[in-house]
Amino acid sequence: MKTGDPELMRVINRFHILDVIRRYGPISRVEIAQRGELSSTTVSAITGALVEDGIIQPVPVGGIHEPARGRPRVMLELNAAAARVVGLRIGPHQIAVAVTDFRGDVLAHLDVPIRVRRQSVATVADLAEDVVRRAVVDAGLTLKEIDSVCATMPGIVEYGMGRVRVSPIFAERDVCFGEALVSRLAVPVVVESEANALALSEHWFGGSRDLGDLAVLSLEQAIGLGILHGGQLFRGAHGLSHDIGRMVVGTRPDGSLLRLIDVACEQAVLDGLGADPSIRDAAHAGLGLRHAVERLARADAGVLDLVEQAGRAVGIALANVVALFSPPRVLLAGSLLHLGAPFTAAVARSFAETVAEPLGEVTEILVDPPRDARRLGQGAAAIALCELYGSPWSTTGPARPA
Known part of the structure; x- marks a missing residue:
């Protein structure tokens, strides 16, 4: 043996x-x-x-x-x-940060509404440094007392290397963001996808503490998938996170492939309303969905069609995720949920129509309301804490990469 x-x-x-x-x-x-x-x-x-x-x-x-x-x-x-960590969530329109102790209790949190989209790595790192330093001071600490920082964002992230392969946050691809933050903060830094942080946060602090298996679909500018199996995050080769925006969910009238990101992310909905000057201005300021929700409340036919199309695509993607993993629970999260009941109802109908039996009966679909700065930062902090715990499962390959 x-x-x-x-x-x-x-x-x-x-x-x-x-x-x-x-x-x-x-x-x-x-x-x-x-x-x-x-x-x-x-x-x-x-x-x-x-x-x-x-x-x-x-x-x-x-x-x-x-x-x-x-x-x-x-x-x-x-x-x-025993330890203090900083969780940093960088979104296209917001930077959220939370300082926590070793138990995950939040000591200080901060929310900075700012446009962080298609920027250079130096610009994003400078902004992140300023926000982290402010939150640490608010917690009554110094950077020397911080054991680790975890930065999360939408996109595909290579965990362990601190490399962001692709993200709506950066203008470039293959960005060594962990290295950029370390040079500014002189603190160990890990970088993770937002979907993975949401999955671990739900297991540690949310309503799924007793579930070892869980899937989270993050519907933002990118469409991330976080998979928790046996209480551990499942990552791809080299620690890559999962982005399913390129998943095919249908065909267009001309026969070309229709992908999830084409219809079911925040930008896709706003692009569909691009003829409206107020929508264009609001989208640039990070408030585009608010205008879409207002038009949705007035039963605007154009918005209703866009929401129905987005919901149907997400329902198909959910059915595929359930077919692959059969998790007991799938959590929908992200800014697209601001579209409310018309969107979630379309998702439910599409999922019921496309999921293979009997898988639809074993998976519970829950909607996670958009999170505040405290919870977003705490999710990133959970990744940092897990690293300090010494989890040996960081990739699908060797337990501890060389």
Whole structure:
């Protein structure tokens, strides 16, 4: 029988123990062993080292005694002061940041409405640096007290390398954004896709804490897919995130292929209303969807057609995601949800028409309301915290890339 690498197994068990303590703490060592399906010897050895390192801390519980010894039972919880991280979400019309402690509790958050679209890496990095520094000061900290920064954005991101392959944020492709931020902040930086951050945030802080498998579809200027399997993010080769905007969802009247990004992103809806000068001006200022929603409320036929087309395309994409992964839950998120009930109703109809039976009966489709700065930044912070926990699953390849 081939055995695993002992050091890798220790890292995996350490991550599982920290994750159990995060989710259920304060918790006893006995319950950690039960929930983590680990031996009491393994739990004792790893938790002892974690306490010694100051990563977790014991909490004596008065009145609760261990049966064999008659002494107070010691519960374990994360030490909030063990680390502090910054979560940075860069969107086309907004930069949101949150500073959190090791438990994920937000110490300070900031929302800067600013147009960040098709910019140079230097421009975006300068803006991100200013916002991060301000939030850290608001939290009563210094950059030297920050253990890690995670920047998230729509598009395809190569996790680990800090490289953004393509994103509506940048004018260029293959941008080494992590390197640009490190040079400005002198703090370790990880870069991740917005969809992956949303998926992990929903598992850590949202309504899917008890679900190890989950899919998130992020409907922004790009259309990202975040997949959580066994409580871990699933990434492609080299740690690449998933962008399904190029998924084919139909054909045009002339026979050419119709792709999801052509009809079901924020820009596609605004382009369909481009003849309206007020829409053009509002779109440039990042307020285009607000005008579209106002026209939708007046039952404007042009907007209704665009919303129906976008919803139908998203429903087809959802059916394909369910066919591939069969997750128990899929979460719809992103700015396109500002279109409200007409859009989500079109998605539901299209999904019901195209999903293969019986898959439609095993997957729950939920709509996540557009998030505020605090939640967006906390989602990015979850990625940074997961990195500090020591998760060994960063790609589909080797556990720890060289």
